[in-house]
Amino acid sequence: MSQAREDFIKKYKQDVIDASCSYGIFPSVTMAQMIIESGDSNGVAGNGITFVKANNAFGIKKGVGWTGQTMVFNTPKDGKPVSEFRVYPTIKDSIIDHSKFLSVNSRYKNAGVFTAKTPEEQIRAIAKAGYSESPTYADAIIAMINGYKLKDLDSGCQKKK
Numbered sequence: 001m002s003q004a005r006e007d008f009i010k011k012y013k014q015d016v017i018d019a020s021c022s023y024g025i026f027p028s029v030t031m032a033q034m035i036i037e038s039g040d041s042n043g044v045a046g047n048g049i050t051f052v053k054a055n056n057a058f059g060i061k062k063g064v065g066w067t068g069q070t071m072v073f074n075t076p077k078d079g080k081p082v083s084e085f086r087v088y089p090t091i092k093d094s095i096i097d098h099s100k101f102l103s104v105n106s107r108y109k110n111a112g113v114f115t116a117k118t119p120e121e122q123i124r125a126i127a128k129a130g131y132s133e134s135p136t137y138a139d140a141i142i143a144m145i146n147g148y149k150l151k152d153l154d155s156g157c158q159k160k161k
Helices: 001-022 027-039 048-056 091-104 105-111 119-128 137-147 151-161
Strands: 070-074 083-084
Touching: 001 027, 001 091, 027 091, 027 119, 027 137, 027 151, 048 070, 048 083, 048 137, 091 105, 119 137
Parallel strands: none
Antiparallel strands: 070 083
């Protein structure tokens, strides 16, 4: 267990709960994705370049229809020398947009993301819909959920009702 990750979870847990619950995403899934996606090459959550420079906690690229600010970063993993990424005023805005991004893309609905009964089902559906190029993405997210007891965050959705 990493104290830095524990601190990261504590810092962003309420924003994750607020954004995720309203869109039908398990907060445990969002938080685990955020830990992994915001990390630097050493896996330190919140130290990745898009997180630090663009308040983009999930590395979401510009995509079709984005009218907000963007920044260009090197992206050797996807075969392109550079890609354009969304820029957010705050990390909270990035968390909200991540949930919205999943909810407005029909490929996630069609894959069963919003009918999943467990966080494990949900992340497998997200992966099946093509969220990540990594074949072990869902397993990594599930390991993060279990390793940091992130399912505790999911009870925050019931408390909001």
